[in-house]
Amino acid sequence: MKKSTIVITTMTMMFAFTALSCDRTADRMERAQTDVIEAERDVTIAQAEIEADAKIYRLEMASEFNENDSAIAKIKERIKSEEPEVKASHEVRIRDLDRTNSNLKRQIDNYTITNRDHWDSFKEEFTSAMDELGNSLDNFFSRPTSSIN
Numbered sequence: 195m196k197k198s199t200i201v202i203t204t205m206t207m208m209f210a211f212t213a214l215s216c217d218r219t220a221d222r223m224e225r226a227q228t229d230v231i232e233a234e235r236d237v238t239i240a241q242a243e244i245e246a247d248a249k250i251y252r253l254e255m256a257s258e259f260n261e262n263d264s265a266i267a268k269i270k271e272r273i274k275s276e277e278p279e280v281k282a283s284h285e286v287r288i289r290d291l292d293r294t295n296s297n298l299k300r301q302i303d304n305y306t307i308t309n310r311d312h313w314d315s316f317k318e319e320f321t322s323a324m325d326e327l328g329n330s331l332d333n334f335f336s337r338p339t340s341s342i343n
Contacts, residue, residue: 244313248305251317255302258324262295265331272335287334294327 266288273284302320307313 240310241307244307244310248307248313252302255320255324258328259295259299262327262331265334266292266295269331269334284334291327291330291334294323298323298327 269284269288273281273288276284298320305316
């Protein structure tokens with residue numbers, strides 16, 4: 195009888211430990227699944243924020259491209275009445291600036307967002323290039339014609 199009590203007690207204790215360990219494993223599994231779901235949601239939200247930022251930025255740049263196109267057209271019209279050698283020099287410069295404007299349009303249209311760091315870096319470099327182009331257009335006639343790049 196004593197032997198059967200020990201066996202029953204041992205079996206009961208083994209069952210209890212097994213049940214408790216299963217509960218802990220199930221809890222850990224459930225927490226891990228919840229963490230994965232929350233992480234996926236956070237990634238989705240972050241990606242949506244980046245895409246919204248990119249959409250707004252592209253709209254802002256479209257406005258700047260329109261301004262650049264208008265400035266280029268005005269410069270082209272103005273240089274039509276220049277002396278032949280000055281006109282030729284100005285035409286080369288404005289062609290280069292027009293090409294730069296077109297390349298920047300293509301660059302922003304073809305940019306694929308990968309993550310926040312790459313997007314921020316791209317945006318910073320792109321803004322700098324756009325500012326440089328805008329300054330070149332604004333100061334087109336104040337720059338000496340002999341220093342063509």
